[in-house]
Amino acid sequence: MTKSLNDSVCMAFLVSHPDEVRVVSRRFGQGATNLERYLELDGYKAVRKALSMEPDAIITEVKNSGLRGRGGAGFSTGMKWSFVPKQSAKPKYVLCNGDESEPGTCKDRLIFEHDPHSVIEGVMIAGLAVGARSGYIYIRGEYRYLSVIMQKAIRDAYAKGFLGRNIFGSGRDFDIYWHGGAGAYEVGEESALMESLEGKRGIPRIRPPFPAVVGLWGGPTVINNAETLASVPPIILGGADWYAKIGTPKNGGTRLFCLSGNLAKPGVYELPMGYNLKQMIYDVGGGIPNGRNLKAVVPGGSSTPCLTADEIDVAMDFDSVAKAGSMLGSGGVVVIDDAQCMVKFALRTMKFYQHESCGWCIPCREGTDWLKKTLIRFHAGGGLKKDIDNVQYLSENMLGRTFCPLGDAAAMPTIAFVQKFRREFEDHLEGRPCPFEKEGAVEQLPVFAD
Amino acid sequence: MKFSEEFEARFAEMVTHYPIKRSVLVPTLLYVQDETGFLSDEVIAEIASRLDLTELDVRNVISYYSMLTTKPRGKFNVQVCTNISCMVRGGEDILDHCKKKLGIGNKGTTPDGLFSLEEVECIGACSWAPAAQVNYDFHENLTAEKIDRVLDEYKNKGTQ
Amino acid sequence: MPDVTLTVDGKKVTAPAGTLLIEACKSVGIEVPSFCYYPNFSLQGACRMCLVKIEKMPKLQTACTTVISEGMAVTSDSAEVKQARKGMLELLLGNHPLDCPVCDAGGECELQDMTFSYGAAESKFMEAKNHRDEQQWSPVVYFDRPRCILCYRCVRVCGEGMDVWALGVQNRGVTSIIAPNKGDHLECEECGMCIDICPVGALTSGAYRYKTRPWEMKHVGTICTHCGDGCKTTLGARRSQTGLEIVRGDNRDKSGTNGDFLCIKGRYGFDFAGSEERLKQPLIRKNGRLTPSTWEEAFELVGKKFTEIRDKDGGASIGVIGSTRTTNEEAYLLSKFARTVLKTNNIDHHRTADFPALAAALRGKPEATVSMADVFTAPAILLIGNDPTEQHPLLAWQIRNNVRLHRAKLYVINSGPIKLRRQATSFTQIAPRAEGKLASFLAGDDAASDALSGSGTNNDKEAWIGLRAQLRSEQNLVIIFGSEIRGRAITSLVKFGSSIGGAKFIALADYSNSRGAADMGLYPDLLPGYHPVPISSSPFRDEWGDIPHDVGLDLPGMVEAARASKLKALHVVGSNPIGRLNIDPFVFSKSFVVVQEMFLTETAVIADVVLPADNAYEKSGTITNTCGDVQLLKKAGDISELKSDFEMMVRIADAMGHDIHKLVPFGGGERADVGFSRGAQSGEADRHAVWLEMQGLEPKLSPFDPIAILDEIQRLVPGYDVSRANLVAGNSQHTSLSKAGPSTQQNPELIIPANDNLFTSGTLGRYSRALKSVLESHEIKPAEVAAD
Numbered sequence A: 001m002t003k004s005l006n007d008s009v010c011m012a013f014l015v016s017h018p019d020e021v022r023v024v025s026r027r028f029g030q031g032a033t034n035l036e037r038y039l040e041l042d043g044y045k046a047v048r049k050a051l052s053m054e055p056d057a058i059i060t061e062v063k064n065s066g067l068r069g070r071g072g073a074g075f076s077t078g079m080k081w082s083f084v085p086k087q088s089a090k091p092k093y094v095l096c097n098g099d100e101s102e103p104g105t106c107k108d109r110l111i112f113e114h115d116p117h118s119v120i121e122g123v124m125i126a127g128l129a130v131g132a133r134s135g136y137i138y139i140r141g142e143y144r145y146l147s148v149i150m151q152k153a154i155r156d157a158y159a160k161g162f163l164g165r166n167i168f169g170s171g172r173d174f175d176i177y178w179h180g181g182a183g184a185y186e187v188g189e190e191s192a193l194m195e196s197l198e199g200k201r202g203i204p205r206i207r208p209p210f211p212a213v214v215g216l217w218g219g220p221t222v223i224n225n226a227e228t229l230a231s232v233p234p235i236i237l238g239g240a241d242w243y244a245k246i247g248t249p250k251n252g253g254t255r256l257f258c259l260s261g262n263l264a265k266p267g268v269y270e271l272p273m274g275y276n277l278k279q280m281i282y283d284v285g286g287g288i289p290n291g292r293n294l295k296a297v298v299p300g301g302s303s304t305p306c307l308t309a310d311e312i313d314v315a316m317d318f319d320s321v322a323k324a325g326s327m328l329g330s331g332g333v334v335v336i337d338d339a340q341c342m343v344k345f346a347l348r349t350m351k352f353y354q355h356e357s358c359g360w361c362i363p364c365r366e367g368t369d370w371l372k373k374t375l376i377r378f379h380a381g382g383g384l385k386k387d388i389d390n391v392q393y394l395s396e397n398m399l400g401r402t403f404c405p406l407g408d409a410a411a412m413p414t415i416a417f418v419q420k421f422r423r424e425f426e427d428h429l430e431g432r433p434c435p436f437e438k439e440g441a442v443e444q445l446p447v448f449a450d
Numbered sequence B: 001m002k003f004s005e006e007f008e009a010r011f012a013e014m015v016t017h018y019p020i021k022r023s024v025l026v027p028t029l030l031y032v033q034d035e036t037g038f039l040s041d042e043v044i045a046e047i048a049s050r051l052d053l054t055e056l057d058v059r060n061v062i063s064y065y066s067m068l069t070t071k072p073r074g075k076f077n078v079q080v081c082t083n084i085s086c087m088v089r090g091g092e093d094i095l096d097h098c099k100k101k102l103g104i105g106n107k108g109t110t111p112d113g114l115f116s117l118e119e120v121e122c123i124g125a126c127s128w129a130p131a132a133q134v135n136y137d138f139h140e141n142l143t144a145e146k147i148d149r150v151l152d153e154y155k156n157k158g159t160q
Numbered sequence C: 001m002p003d004v005t006l007t008v009d010g011k012k013v014t015a016p017a018g019t020l021l022i023e024a025c026k027s028v029g030i031e032v033p034s035f036c037y038y039p040n041f042s043l044q045g046a047c048r049m050c051l052v053k054i055e056k057m058p059k060l061q062t063a064c065t066t067v068i069s070e071g072m073a074v075t076s077d078s079a080e081v082k083q084a085r086k087g088m089l090e091l092l093l094g095n096h097p098l099d100c101p102v103c104d105a106g107g108e109c110e111l112q113d114m115t116f117s118y119g120a121a122e123s124k125f126m127e128a129k130n131h132r133d134e135q136q137w138s139p140v141v142y143f144d145r146p147r148c149i150l151c152y153r154c155v156r157v158c159g160e161g162m163d164v165w166a167l168g169v170q171n172r173g174v175t176s177i178i179a180p181n182k183g184d185h186l187e188c189e190e191c192g193m194c195i196d197i198c199p200v201g202a203l204t205s206g207a208y209r210y211k212t213r214p215w216e217m218k219h220v221g222t223i224c225t226h227c228g229d230g231c232k233t234t235l236g237a238r239r240s241q242t243g244l245e246i247v248r249g250d251n252r253d254k255s256g257t258n259g260d261f262l263c264i265k266g267r268y269g270f271d272f273a274g275s276e277e278r279l280k281q282p283l284i285r286k287n288g289r290l291t292p293s294t295w296e297e298a299f300e301l302v303g304k305k306f307t308e309i310r311d312k313d314g315g316a317s318i319g320v321i322g323s324t325r326t327t328n329e330e331a332y333l334l335s336k337f338a339r340t341v342l343k344t345n346n347i348d349h350h351r352t353a354d355f356p357a358l359a360a361a362l363r364g365k366p367e368a369t370v371s372m373a374d375v376f377t378a379p380a381i382l383l384i385g386n387d388p389t390e391q392h393p394l395l396a397w398q399i400r401n402n403v404r405l406h407r408a409k410l411y412v413i414n415s416g417p418i419k420l421r422r423q424a425t426s427f428t429q430i431a432p433r434a435e436g437k438l439a440s441f442l443a444g445d446d447a448a449s450d451a452l453s454g455s456g457t458n459n460d461k462e463a464w465i466g467l468r469a470q471l472r473s474e475q476n477l478v479i480i481f482g483s484e485i486r487g488r489a490i491t492s493l494v495k496f497g498s499s500i501g502g503a504k505f506i507a508l509a510d511y512s513n514s515r516g517a518a519d520m521g522l523y524p525d526l527l528p529g530y531h532p533v534p535i536s537s538s539p540f541r542d543e544w545g546d547i548p549h550d551v552g553l554d555l556p557g558m559v560e561a562a563r564a565s566k567l568k569a570l571h572v573v574g575s576n577p578i579g580r581l582n583i584d585p586f587v588f589s590k591s592f593v594v595v596q597e598m599f600l601t602e603t604a605v606i607a608d609v610v611l612p613a614d615n616a617y618e619k620s621g622t623i624t625n626t627c628g629d630v631q632l633l634k635k636a637g638d639i640s641e642l643k644s645d646f647e648m649m650v651r652i653a654d655a656m657g658h659d660i661h662k663l664v665p666f667g668g669g670e671r672a673d674v675g676f677s678r679g680a681q682s683g684e685a686d687r688h689a690v691w692l693e694m695q696g697l698e699p700k701l702s703p704f705d706p707i708a709i710l711d712e713i714q715r716l717v718p719g720y721d722v723s724r725a726n727l728v729a730g731n732s733q734h735t736s737l738s739k740a741g742p743s744t745q746q747n748p749e750l751i752i753p754a755n756d757n758l759f760t761s762g763t764l765g766r767y768s769r770a771l772k773s774v775l776e777s778h779e780i781k782p783a784e785v786a787a788d
């Protein structure tokens, strides 16, 4: 069952736009999975440079670059590294989060596909910075072909002596291992990922202690998103100032934005931090096709609250999007046109979280299920007026009270859907099925008495 | 329980990657499943004993991950994404099309054991939506005609 | 640890650093609700009921995972916090079947209680609930999935607490379930702790399901009558036609030394009491057949025959066999009855440990024994022989959880790979039957090491010497040994212990009151308190008067005497020597045999008179566990036709014309109720009565009042002068052997271990339907099921 029909079916399409600044994607489409080719394209120069630097100097460089986590939360990467204790009785680890499962997000996939060695290099530099001697690259189970690519890259690096004992003749050792998931969004959460890597159910851990202090097998662990780590070698080579200047203050560098949804030219584009969302949609993404109009945008993956058509004049960096009431998240920009039903969109989003909730804590386990059930009925025209408030009430009861952020990820967008598209919810009431659906497309449910 | 040499070699190497043996469990289960089609009681017992776990431990883990299954599936598992990016580009129509074409519902398997169908969550192909995976192969920017071609190709391959 | 001060709802709270916020709140009476938090088990943070507001934190925080810190300002009663709790309950109840009217846990349910407190009764949901049928997981455990709130307590008590790991969590999200280890059923030690710990009615007891409602029962916290560990079990008894029927056993009381623990026998093994096979009427052998009679007729006959035989053939022609399951008062009374009324020292019992040897070795060594509670906190433990998991489940729990929670060092030396080796710092396999040599070796006899490593073990002499050196370095080592160590081996072991400072001892005996039987002098050569016969040199002389001077016959001696037709009468109280000790039933064919029993056992069937007896769940008194902890037994069940062994002995003495005031010092104490137990002053009278009882001064108006004998025991038996108030309050009181009499050497051959396992309990166990059904469902030994 493992074999592909032919290898090409997996290759994702590359796009380009003049506004792109290619840092992470500079080797995309250049054949850099081949180690020789990678070396020609400045490969493993950064790690060699890092080997000659003091760990603190590496951390300072990354801090000054303004690099913030590309996994979703946007935490300063250099800062995160600096939390790892210098001394530790247990081994330290670097963990690359390649679980990429946030709906709307498909960027790590391209990095693994086109530039696996850059991730390896990033992991190594992180390891040198925090004093770890081994790292794991966790790739979601569905990305089997990428696992094959990554495993080969690791093997090639070992063969060259870049990994293992005495790397680059520096007298230091460093090991990197591939690890694979088997289908679970929650496993992308950092502590659940560690559980999964330890061979367990992907249930998050109680914090504190934080992974930087007690992580994998109890050792201090740095966990970063694949894109974050792939951004590190260019920073080491190009310098913090160069990288920082590409973005906006406190938001250094570029981001792989995954443009999807109702766009003429969807695709993954590498744009500077702070790039205007409106421009991203209408210029980079080619605007809304089929003569339709923009209704809403989910700016950073399905867990971020949507922005309405008149809220999109916003700079796409962590701080500006937060100010606009949403989050930059994982870089998945999902564009929704006016042919889409927002109730259905809310339902599909909730269906995802209901399916992916790990079930550990009450509010998320029960809340996502009830929200999904209620939204199904709603969408089918079985809703009551009080259900609109109920959906919001339930979401608010989850928000900030769950064990891990998945509960928030389910609640936040839902609250936004209700608040911003209450009219559409009202259009579904009292036995009126979805006005956006073809007649008979949704099975109509009975209306419950109030 | 006998597995392929390829699996054994991979397993033997992978266990050495971790300070604690059970860590190898999740990827191992997926690799075994690739060979055996599903995780039978026998497979579970074997993996449990190799990793010094109880069978309960292994079952707890299997039931958590959506790609792992203890029930047989078709030779080609057609997984259609209907999550948001795919949905707004017609992912549900693709799923419906597959249902009609294969004559089975969600999580069903064709009588000849060739295909099973599954509606799945985001597979990381959002910018190339709508998308589906057949086993591990991605098929993107799908249309009804394209998925027809894809399924036919698998059918040919499966019945060769 | 230094103390930390914080405020909760404006109240100042001071607690040691490291305390969890939820515990700190509890310490000042602020109840923070929780389902998943359970003391001594791993933290989950899953139920989110314990959310509180902590100043400077943007989100509500879980009190169960937050460690207190200096100056922390906590709010637990704000509108926000209350809404969080209410919201959580609403979500839980959304899928909950709300079948409280038929749920076993109704009235004892934490979900009900919380809903009552936080008011989430109004349902926000109108969708169908997810339903699943109830499942039977074992003869004694049922699972009702929709009621489960996923607090994971059962999973932890089974894994962390019991080291069985038979429960897991499967699936994810809303389909998550608790799953048993064998697909559709459980294979485990059947302790049933998952049922007790379940806050709702998801896990229920096969023995109790749908039987009655909690408020229709009388709940009595008493001591389990199965093994020698002395767990407290809460029995629920309900009115029945014949008295009070026990319908439930559990551990809701939790005030015993067993804390959260209770094993299968303590929980379900009460049902022998309600067995159809219980004897309900005295039986007298007429024309060779046991025929029902009246109590009067039976006592008259026994009294007449015993008197005749004593007066004609002498007391030495009468034998007495006592019980290891009757109360201390009964054992003491039997010892006194035999010697002062029957005038015989021929008295013995089924011995499973050599307490006389331990008493002799520990004489004059204060604080050389420990209680069951101390095992949970001991810094280091040496366990020689026995398999506590099977034979002393509470002891195993104490050891296991001490290791888990306090990192105690555990040294196990055993001839087999017992389950507790999994907790052991060091496990050493010893050749079978070499434990005695081990004691000599530990005491310094190097030559003895040769015998220690038999076939199947691979320890060389060096290893043994290393182990000994390591043990010698342990301060305050608790040495626990099974019946493998007896006689001189005990002397050696105590010698070793004395040489290393602070060592303390526990000898493991098998039955619920084996220790009491020994302490109360059911020996032919020992009076209560290990005072050797003759009485002249013991404190009993003044109170008991004259008794036979010569040492009596032990059990084999009585059998021999019977064979030689010299044993004219045999009085067996609560013991089944023929069934348990392989005695030829025909040897007693010429003796007049009186048996006080619950069932028609192998011994009862050969009797001339069978007197149906109450069991330990149907009477009051005290019993002493194998460590020497005395506890109060409280009457739970009642079958009105029956009598206690105590009363029967008194009545036989009476029928023999003995002055029963000499046997039982009743009638003393303070004034009886002088009439103000009713009316306006009744509360006063109640308090007065309680005070009297606490002081041991309550009137003993009846010759059948065992407390009258307890007075005498406390006066005369060394070590038993424990606080009466504490006993009455239900606490265990440790007795020490250091002041015991000089004791005597016993024939080690007389110790015959009961060899019970988790699911058997001597003769008693055979009459428990629950234990039998579990035994039948288990083809393999329970200790083997858990993961290694």
Ligand SMILES: Cc1cc2nc3c(=O)[nH]c(=O)nc-3n(C[C@H](O)[C@H](O)[C@H](O)COP(=O)(O)O)c2cc1C
Binding pocket: A068, A069, A070, A071, A072, A073, A074, A075, A077, A097, A098, A099, A100, A101, A102, A185, A186, A187, A188, A189, A190, A191, A223, A224, A225, A226, A228, A229, A404, A405, A406, A409
């Ligand atoms: C439910 C959930 C799912 C997540 N999934 C991913 C993921 O698939 N990939 C990822 O890199 N981070 C994911 N994260 C974020 C990680 O927890 C973590 O913050 C991140 O890997 C840190 O890396 P960064 O600092 O480089 O962003 C997820 C978080 C949550 C709460």
Ligand code: SF4
Binding pocket: A186, A204, A356, A357, A358, A359, A360, A361, A362, A364, A365, A402, A403, A404, A405, A406, A407, A408
């Ligand atoms: S919020 Fe709770 S149930 Fe949801 S994924 Fe996190 S821990 Fe699991």
Ligand code: FES
Binding pocket: A103, A104, A105, B081, B082, B083, B084, B085, B086, B087, B121, B122, B123, B124, B125, B126, B129, B131
């Ligand atoms: S939403 Fe379908 S692949 Fe992401």
